[in-house]
Amino acid sequence: MKKALIFLSLLVFPFLNYSQEKEDNYFVALYTLGDSWDSSKSPGEQTYFKEHSSHLSKLRSDSIIVIGARYSDTGMLILKSKNLAEAKSLLLEDIAVKNNLFRVEIHPFQPFYKGTLE
Structure with missing residues (x-):
């Protein structure tokens, strides 16, 4: 019985640890022009x-x-x-996205190598 409990805990523990939500996750947001973009105007002139x-x-x-x-x-x-829901909420509250000046796609982003940026 004791061996069975140890085996079960070893089997389940990695999944419990993996399912815990990390404090910060990364996401990539890709912006493209929406239907409201007026190509006759410069970006600063866009509504x-x-x-x-x-x-x-x-x-x-x-x-x-x-x-x-x-x-x-x-x-x-x-x-x-x-999480993804929070990332979407932050970006979709943008009035330019709401009014289709831009479209935005949001995807999980999982860096496997972290470099440095200045």
Whole structure:
């Protein structure tokens, strides 16, 4: 009986430990232009663009955004959050996303190698 309990605890313990939610998880957010984007206007002239910039600035000052970049026609953010639902909530409250100036896709991001950034 004692051996069975030890075996069972060894079998179950790794799953219990794995299922515990880490304090910070990483997510990648990919921004593309939405249907409300007016290609005849510069970014600063777009409706809701200034509010979008302010929203991202707040997330940076709160240390939620780890890094931001742009490649091709896509904007990319790496952010820290407790879980995917929280990450979505933070980004989907952006008025520019709500009004389809931008579309955003959010995915779990699991770095296997951490480098350094200045």
